[in-house]
Amino acid sequence: MPSSWLPTFHPLRHTLAALLLGLLIIDQLLPPPLPGRDSPQALLVVAQDGTPLRAFPDRDHVWRHPVTLEEVSPLYREALLAYEDRYFRWHPGVNPAALLRAAGQWIRHGRIVSGGSTLTMQVARILEPVPRSLPGKLRQILRALQLEARLSKDEILTLYLNYAPMGGVLEGVEAASRAYLGKPARRLSHAEAALLVVLPQAPSLLRPDRHADAARQARDKVLQRLQGRWPDAAIADALQEPAYAQTLREPLLAPLLAERLRAGAAGRTRIDTFIDAQAQQTVELLLADRLAALPARVSMAALVVDNARLEVRAYAGSADFTDKQRFSHVDMVRASRSPGSTLKPFLYGLALDEGLIHSESLLADVPQSFGGYQPGNFQQSFHGPVSVSEALTKSLNVPAVEVLERLDPVRFVSLLRRGGLKLDFPKGGAPNLAVILGGAGTSLEQLVGAYSAFARGGIAGKPRYTPDAPVEEQRMLSAGAAFIIRDLLESGGPTGRAVESGAGVRRGIAWKTGTSFGFRDAWSIGVSDRLTIGVWVGRPDGTPNPGFFGANIAAPLLVDLFNALDGSPPTRREAPPGVRQQRICWPLGTAAPDGDDDPTCQQRRLAWTLDGASPPTFPDRLRGGEARYRILVDPQSGQRALPECFRGPLESREMARWPAVLEPWLGSELRQRVLPPPWLKACADLAQPESGLRIVGASNGDVLRRAGATPPLLHLEVRGTADGDVIWLVNGQPAGRKPAAAGFEKRMDEPGRYDITVLDDQGRYDRISLSVR
Known part of the structure; x- marks a missing residue:
């Protein structure tokens, strides 16, 4: 065999290969302690613009606000690299020249003058603290090399930005900027950037809130180092600024929402929300302003949703998160409570879609018994004959029960559930007529999502808190029914709008109040073109608050919230296809004839109708027979008679019968005009x-x-x-x-x-x- 075929032995090459293999094995067996899912994690919940809402410390009680490179001011990044590690982008994790310089200083002076550490080495020490000794330094160098082998330069720099010690329990430039300066790190000035760059060198000794003079001297050293990199004028101005800091305090906006989102945030360090920080502050201040006028233990809740994408702009689950006597930790946005009368708009809207009513259908607000159920009105009085629009705007109970009886309670609850509004019943309970007066439970969150349908063409939706939450929508009502009900709530309908008598007609706000049995819950829910806002007031433990009802305690707060959060003028809304105004007649409820001589058209009213339907008045519950009927009268006297008691000629007259329960409530003038005339004296015996x-x-x-x-x-x-x-x-x-x-x-x-x-x-x-x- 030729000798050239034999393997050549190169000791140096094999030694290097063995050393490299050994380093790889050590790297795999002893990886650097990079932050991971199982590491202690601080959590920050932020508003839409990045403003911290609430921060939750990690297991070591450290406050950290995660940021990316792009979210930190370029001034800070430039100052950091210039002051701490000018060759960061070029070295492999260690800078041999810096290490040799530091070693020479140590030999000459007998102490450490400068550490020679790179930013990568500082990150290694942050992630794995080691003693300031030769073995500790060697371990730090090894970890730095491992970091450089595993991560990019930007990833290493991001670790520094998020974990650098900033004094006390603060870590990272964003936490320090928010805590000391009251601003995000992306908005740092030259002086502020220099201050935060030097702070990790001695976090306890350079804290600007405690050692302002020392902090300023250290900051000025950084500024002087940056001469030639920053404009002279900028450095001169920065040197004149004091090294100030605000008192450290925990961010606390929308605290109960943050607590709620935290429960599902496993492994996350930051949760972005749709909360508008300014709107949230406004809501919390408006609630706080009312605390002095409320009895002890009474709380409040408010929810603000943007109609366009169902994004929640403000969330107040309690009146004051710091007041334990007011059950501060009970989130009343989510709690199931009796909704009082707040379901009535959906009842009338669904009845419109079912073809049972139009906006001026005749209803009876009189004492009635519905299979033994005898509802009364909040004010303990009755109004007699009323229209759907009057019954809704005055929140009358008996007419609502009358409509629900025709629609059917089980079907009503089923239709609400189809639209996304789920009602809670006691164990073993079932829908009945009391459901429309608050005989079931629901939450402020569900009500606000359902009410958004009145501004979204009948499509309700689930409020969204975070960008990753899907858009969940369900059709609650037809676009036409939603338009009609919103107009009734806003202006009272066509007649109310003509005289601008509706409470919200000038502002474009439609709202409904509600009060649960025993004054336990006071509600007010409203919609504008842009926002849907809900308010709840009561005691979370369910104790009654006599005198607290939706109109006097919740509605004023709702109006103030709209005034503060929605300054846009109302837009003119065009009626959807199928919705039109039509003259109808009472008591029949059907479309009015063209002429004015029809004796059965006893009162004309202008109504909203849907899909051309003008359904008749509900059948008389107490008296049979047709709504149209005829009587015989003496043409001379105009009095009622029968052939059995009067021998003269009789005239037949067509009449329209009012529901029996309403006849006693007709006014004297109307009664004389629409009820049958009195009997002739000769027929008195028949006048029963x-x-x-x-x-x-x-x-x-x-x-x-x-x-x-x-x-x-x-x-x-x-x-x-x-x-x-x-x-x-x-x-x-x-x-x-x-x-x-x-x-x-x-x-x-x-x-x-x-x-x-x-x-x-x-x-x-x-x-x-x-x-x-």
Whole structure:
């Protein structure tokens, strides 16, 4: 075999290869301690512009605000490299010349004069502290070489920017800039950049909040080193600046939101949010301004959402995060509470979509029993015949229950869930008529997301807190129904807008209030073109607050929030396809005829209709028969008659029947015009109340006279009902609920006309009118 084929042995080459292999094995067995998922991590939650909202320290209680190279001022980066390591971009992690210089100084002076450390070596010492000894320095050099082999120069520099000690519990240039200077590191001036560059050399001795003179001297040394790199004028100005610092304090904006996001932030060092720092401060200040007027233990919550992309601009989960007596750590944005009347807009909107109503449908705000459920109004009074628009803007309870009965509670709850609004029921509970008055639970967060549908063409959505949160949208209402309901809440509908009587018509704000049973929760939710804002006031432990209701405690705060956060003027909104204004008639509820001579069109109203539908008034719950009917009258007297009791010619007249429960509530003028005329005297024996109920003790048209100075005492009884309770009304106002057998007594103190009505729980009634002189 030729000798040239034999392997040639080169001792130096093999020695170097073995050394390299050994270094690689050591590197793998003893890797540098780079920050990882399992390392102690500080967490920073920031606003949309980078303003810290809240910082959570790591397990060592260190505060760190993570930044990238691009988020730090170029002045700081330039000063850092010029002062600490001019050859950082060129050396392999160690600078032999600097090390030789440091060793010579040590031999000459017997002590360390300069360490000769590069920035990479400083990062190695930050990540793995070692004693200031020869073995420690050798270990530091080894770690620096490992870092250079594993990371780019920018990655090493980023580690320094984030982990350099800055005094106390602060680490990194961003944490120091925020804490000492009150600004982000990207906005540092020449003097501020120089100050933060020198601070890691002796963090405890150079803290500007404690040792301002020492900090200034060290800073000036950096500035002088930068002569020739920075303009002379800039350095001269920087030398004149004091080395000031503000008192260290923890950032604390939207603290409960930060706590909430922290729970799902495993392994993260920073969470970006959509919070607008200025809006958040405004919300918290407005809440704080009201604390003095609130009883102890009462809290507040507010949520502000941008309608365009459902981004949350402000989040206040409690009134004051520092006040434990007000349950400061209970997040009432997320808590499930009774929503009171805040679900009514969705009820009427869904009923519009189902073709059950239009904006002026006739409803009955009178005492009624719905299968034993007898709702009342907040003000303990009734209004008689009302439209949908009036029922919504006045937040009347009985009409809402009437509509819900027609829509069906189970279907209503299902439609809400389809639109993203989930209601909470007690274990074993099921939807019933009470749900529209707050008989279920939901949260401020869900309500605000649902209300955004009124500004987003009927599409509701889940509020988004972070850029990585997906957009979750569901159709709650048709675009037409959302438009109509928003207009009713904003202006009262077509009539209200014509006279600008709606509370929000000049500002373009539509809102609804709500109060839960027992004054436990006060709500106000509103929408503008740009924002949806929700407010809750109450005690988190559910204790009642008598006198606290949505209109007097939550609505004023809501208006102030809109005034402070949304200064844009309202835009003119065009009605979506399918929405138009139409004249309709009461009591039938259908479209008005072209002429004015239809006797069944007793009142004309201008309504919003959807898809051309003008549904009729709900069927009479108490009285059968068609809504249109005919009567016979004597053409001479105009009085009602029948062939059985009158031999003359009779005239047939078409009438429209009002719901039986509403007839007692019609005003005198309207009553005379729309109800059947009185019976002829010859037919009096046939003139029985249609309900079978009769008032005795006085007759229609009686005149009572005072006997001297003593007002007359009226005593009435009722016939035709069982021994249950009846309701007595005087001039349309409730005068008492009593057993039928107890009768009714009233001292007629004032002269004038009195309309007295009696109703039973089945809606049957009788009415008489008399005068006192």
